Amino acid sequence: MVLKLYARKFVSGGTAIVALVLAEKQIPFELVEIDIQTNQNKTPEYLALHPFGQIPCIDDDGFVLYESRAICRYLCEKYPDQGAKELYPTGFKERALVEQAASVESANFIPYVSRIFRELLFKPLEGQETDQSSVDEALALLHKKLDAYEVILGKTKYLAGDVRVPSGTRYHSSCLSLELQEFTLADLFHLYAAPRLTDLGVDVWSERGPNVRRWWDDISTRPAWLKLRAEGVKGTTSTD
Amino acid sequence: MVLKLYGTPYAFGATAVVAMVLLEKHIPFEFVLVDLKTGAHKTREFRERHPFGNVPCIEDDGFIVYESRAIARYLADKYADQDHGPRLIPVPTKVQERAVFEQGASVENVNFFPSVLKVIQEKFEKPLHGETTDEVALAGYIAELSKVLSVYDDILSKQRFMGGDEFSLVDIFHVGTGPGLALGGIDVMISTGPNVARWWNDVISRPSWVKLQAEGIKSSV
Numbered sequence: 001m002v003l004k005l006y007a008r009k010f011v012s013g014g015t016a017i018v019a020l021v022l023a024e025k026q027i028p029f030e031l032v033e034i035d036i037q038t039n040q041n042k043t044p045e046y047l048a049l050h051p052f053g054q055i056p057c058i059d060d061d062g063f064v065l066y067e068s069r070a071i072c073r074y075l076c077e078k079y080p081d082q083g084a085k086e087l088y089p090t091g092f093k094e095r096a097l098v099e100q101a102a103s104v105e106s107a108n109f110i111p112y113v114s115r116i117f118r119e120l121l122f123k124p125l126e127g128q129e130t131d132q133s134s135v136d137e138a139l140a141l142l143h144k145k146l147d148a149y150e151v152i153l154g155k156t157k158y159l160a161g162d163v164r165v166p167s168g169t170r171y172h173s174s175c176l177s178l179e180l181q182e183f184t185l186a187d188l189f190h191l192y193a194a195p196r197l198t199d200l201g202v203d204v205w206s207e208r209g210p211n212v213r214r215w216w217d218d219i220s221t222r223p224a225w226l227k228l229r230a231e232g233v234k235g236t237t238s239t240d
Numbered sequence: 241m242v243l244k245l246y247g248t249p250y251a252f253g254a255t256a257v258v259a260m261v262l263l264e265k266h267i268p269f270e271f272v273l274v275d276l277k278t279g280a281h282k283t284r285e286f287r288e289r290h291p292f293g294n295v296p297c298i299e300d301d302g303f304i305v306y307e308s309r310a311i312a313r314y315l316a317d318k319y320a321d322q323d324h325g326p327r328l329i330p331v332p333t334k335v336q337e338r339a340v341f342e343q344g345a346s347v348e349n350v351n352f353f354p355s356v357l358k359v360i361q362e363k364f365e366k367p368l369h370g371e372t373t374d375e376v377a378l379a380g381y382i383a384e385l386s387k388v389l390s391v392y393d394d395i396l397s398k399q400r401f402m403g404g405d406e407f408s409l410v411d412i413f414h415v416g417t418g419p420g421l422a423l424g425g426i427d428v429m430i431s432t433g434p435n436v437a438r439w440w441n442d443v444i445s446r447p448s449w450v451k452l453q454a455e456g457i458k459s460s461v
Contacts, residue, residue, distance in 0.1 A: 051391045052351060065339050067346035074339035077332070090332065096305050096314035103307030106349055108292055148291040 002237055003029040006049065007056035008036065009232040014068025015056045017192050019233045021072045021185075023224040025083035029058075031235035068192070069102070072185055086182035094160070101159035101186030112142035113193045120200050139202065146208050153211035157218075159186045187219050195220060195229070242461050243269045246289065247296030248276060251452040254308035255296040257416045259457040261312045261409065263448035265324045269298075271459045308416065309345065312409045328409045337404055344403035344410035347395075355385040356417045363424045386428050393433030401439060411443045419444055419453070 005022070007015040009031070022029050034040045034055050042053045050057045050066040057066035060078075065071050076088035089095055115138040119130045152159060158181065197204055205216050219225075245262065247255025249271070262269050274280045274295050282293045290297045290306040297306035300318075305311045316329040330337035358381040366373050395402070403410030418429050418440065430437040443449070 051394050052347075063336055063339075065343055067343045067350065069350075070339060070342035070346045073342045074335065077335050077338060092314060092317040093303060095317065096303075096310055099310035099313050100305055100307045103310045104292070107307065111354070145292070148287075148293075151287075151291045 001061045003027065003061070004032050004059040005029045005056055005233070005235070006032045006034050006046070006058070007233060008033055009234070011228050011232060012196050013192055014054070014071075015233060016195075016228070017188060018056050018058070018068050018071050018075075019228055020188060020191060020225055021075050021087070023228060024087065024188075024222075025075055025079050027075060027079055027083070028236040030237045031233055069106075069185075069189060072188070076185065084183070086184060087188065088185050097160040098184045098186050101184070102189055104159070105186060105189045105192075108145040108148070109142070109190060109194075110192065112138040112145070113197060116142075116197060116202060117193060117200075120202070121196075135202075139204070142204065143208070146204075146212050149215075150209035150211050153215045157181045158183050158215065159190075160184045183219065183222070187215070191219065191225060241301045243267060243301075244272050244299040245269050245296060245457070246272045246274050246286075246298070247457070249273055249457045251415075251449070251456060252420055253416050254294075255457060256452060257308045257412055258296050258298065258311050258315075259452055260412050260415055260446075260448050261315050261328065262460070263451065264326060264328060264412070264446070265315060265319050267315060267319055267324065268461045269459065270461060271457055309349070309409075309413060312412065316409055326407060328407070328412070330404065330406075330408075340399075341403040341408060341410060344401075344408075345413065348402065348410060348413045351388050351391070352385075352414065353417065355381070355388050356421070359385055359426065360417060360420060363426065364420065382426060382428060386432050389428055389432040389436050392439075393435045396433075396435035396439050401442070407442070407446075411439075414443065415449060419449075 003022075005018065007018070011019065021027075034046065036055065040046060041050070041055055047053050049059070049064050052066070054066070056068055056071065057064060058071055060074075065074055073088060080088075080090065088098060116135050119132075119135045119138075123130055149159075160182075194204060205213055208216075243262075245255070245258060247253075247258070250256065251259075259271075261267075274286070276295070280286060281290070281295055287293050289299065289304050292306070294306065296308055296311065297304060298311050298314075300314075305314050313329065316327065317332075320327060320329075320331070330341055332338065359378065362373055362378045362381055392402070399405055401407050401411050402414070421427070421429060429440045
């Protein structure tokens with residue numbers, strides 16, 4: 001039975017990154033639209049699938065999974081040999097570097113992006129006023145974190161960086177062969193919400209360093225991503 | 241060369257998460273204290289290891305990893321053999337079990353951690369900086385955390401631990417923040433529901449955690 005993706009057509013958040021992995025890995029799926037405006041994500045039937053009542057979740061022939069970053073990892077582990085193969089490498093050192101960069105996204109990037117989103121998008125929808133000083137503070141903190149990204153991306157093309165040992169320490173020979181220069185899940189996770197900030201007129205990128213700008217331009221113009229943004233989430237089955 | 245763990249010495253925070261994994265897996269390590277009060281984590285030399293200037297990080301025979309949850313996964317995958325205690329992460333070939341593990345890891349990261357952090361910052365960190373705890377705000381944050389833990393109670397009625405039916409890294413990820421709440425008289429980890437209470441008692445009564453609480457983080461060699 002073809003994989004079911006419970007989500008909406010609009011490309012944002014967890015839906016965006018799961019839909020992108022499905023496209024990058026060429027995995028067929030059926031979209032089951034969940035309308036969060038009418039609280040379809042809070043019905044008992046949906047809560048039985050996702051106890052936190054969020055989107056997306058998947059039903060892969062009876063195996064139900066929620067949390068978009070877990071779904072992305074699962075799809076890569078289930079289909080290692082099709083589509084973009086290097087998204088989630090299997091060697092434990094290479095994997096560690098991807099997990100390190102993925103953790104950087106959740107610890108150093110998304111908290112500030114989410115805060116800006118909350119102020120600019122969700123608060124007005126709830127009838128509350130945007131606190132511009134909170135937006136400015138979050139943006140300033142985000143820019144400080146991106147200074148560290150600038151250093152990392154000066155050494156590697158993508159975020160799952162190479163091995164760098166402080167000067168004076170002997171390189172272990174096996175470390176030198178680790179040069180992950182591929183787009184991985186760690187980069188992909190950054191497309192969770194940040195592209196929407198640009199839509200909302202928040203300038204995250206233009207005054208960042210050349211390495212960060214190079215990386216962001218690269219990942220935000222991947223053909224699969226551009227197609228997804230243009231067309232919305234569309235199932236691959238003929239019923240769509 | 242023995243593995244080096246750089247971080248803080250207490251049974252609290254992200255360094256404690258990695259220390260518990262090292263103890264559970266019987267991995268020998270040398271502990272290198274990073275004194276946050278003197279800004280040792282923000283020096284240029286330290287930032288060569290950790291570009292964000294945080295703790296912990298490890299150096300494993302020249303291979304550096306930072307971010308506690310990434311370090312934990314690396315250690316569990318590298319020392320997966322039987323001589324190194326419980327697996328703590330499903331084998332890579334068990335794709336569905338790995339997925340349930342990652343689902344739990346994401347729940348901790350996205351649902352539990354931000355909520356518990358707000359409680360910790362309001363209750364403990366503000367007084368450390370000379371500010372007064374806002375009791376109304378704190379009550380709100382505790383209520384939010386309780387909401388998350390009621391969903392935990394539902395999840396834990398169907399599986400024994402937060403990453404599946406085996407004790408795993410996902411459970412360990414909670415020890416950096418959860419145990420501190422009781423010190424402030426906040427008992428949500430055991431009062432929200434019977435399944436959460438059962439699970440939490442299982443986690444904090446592990447000999448590795450009991451040892452860390454008693455002795456702090458020390459080199460094992």
